[in-house]
Amino acid sequence: MTRTIYYTATSLDGFLATPDHSLDWLLSQAVDPAGPMGYEPFIAGVGALAMGASTYQWLLDHEEKWPYTMPAWVFTHREFPPPPPGVRFTGDDVGGIHGEMLAAAGDKDVWLVGGGELVGQFADRGLLDEVWVQYAPVTLGAGAPLLPRRLDLDLVDVAHNGNFLCGRYRVAR
Numbered sequence: 001m002t003r004t005i006y007y008t009a010t011s012l013d014g015f016l017a018t019p020d021h022s023l024d025w026l027l028s029q030a031v032d033p034a035g036p037m038g039y040e041p042f043i044a045g046v047g048a049l050a051m052g053a054s055t056y057q058w059l060l061d062h063e064e065k066w067p068y069t070m071p072a073w074v075f076t077h078r079e080f081p082p083p084p085p086g087v088r089f090t091g092d093d094v095g096g097i098h099g100e101m102l103a104a105a106g107d108k109d110v111w112l113v114g115g116g117e118l119v120g121q122f123a124d125r126g127l128l129d130e131v132w133v134q135y136a137p138v139t140l141g142a143g144a145p146l147l148p149r150r151l152d153l154d155l156v157d158v159a160h161n162g163n164f165l166c167g168r169y170r171v172a173r
């Protein structure tokens with residue numbers, strides 16, 4: 001059954017990026033992408049994904065080519081250049097788009113890439129099933145928040161991968 005999963009890395013004090021959207025503190029950390037709760041086994045199970053405009057802008061600025069093969073939705077009000085194939089821009093309510101994502105994902109999972117406020121919009125509508133977090137051994141003091149909501153979660157699994165403490169949580173209904 002398809003799950004809607006927020007899979008991300010964070011600083012210990014709960015930030016996805018510095019205030020100026022740097023991920024240097026994260027990308028310098030040792031991790032085994034094929035290891036426990038690693039990116040490779042995770043992305044193999046993803047059939048559709050969504051992200052906000054700042055995350056999309058980061059990818060445009062730092063990746064040579066679009067890194068995903070599955071259908072992707074970018075929530076934005078901005079004017080971007082025409083998107084890569086399979087990417088669509090939307091300013092619609094997340095509830096309707098979630099239905100489209102489920103249909104596109106088939107029997108695979110839906111990945112909410114971030115940021116935290118966008119994921120919060122899905123959580124507000126009861127559409128978030130799981131949160132997978134890799135905690136980097138860094139505090140940032142400020143930045144883009146992990147998930148700016150009150151949300152109760154059940155701890156399902158833990159792992160140690162490189163420099164990261166990894167937790168998998170199920171959203172308590």
Ligand SMILES: NC(=O)c1ccc[n+]([C@@H]2O[C@H](COP(=O)([O-])OP(=O)(O)OC[C@H]3O[C@@H](n4cnc5c(N)ncnc54)[C@H](OP(=O)(O)O)[C@@H]3O)[C@@H](O)[C@H]2O)c1
Pocket residue numbers: 008009010015016017021022023026051052053054055056058059075076077078090091092093094113114115116117118121144145
């Ligand atoms: N640590 C990690 O693994 C990780 C994971 C993901 C992201 N990141 C980084 O964390 C930062 C996240 O940035 P962020 O907190 O600003 O979040 P974001 O979700 O990437 O971008 C926020 C923007 O998305 C647009 N947006 C959000 N909800 C919308 C909606 N319902 N309809 C239309 N547009 C909507 C708005 O932009 P406009 O209205 O201006 O278009 C909003 O300002 C980025 O630097 C990203 O690279 C890190």
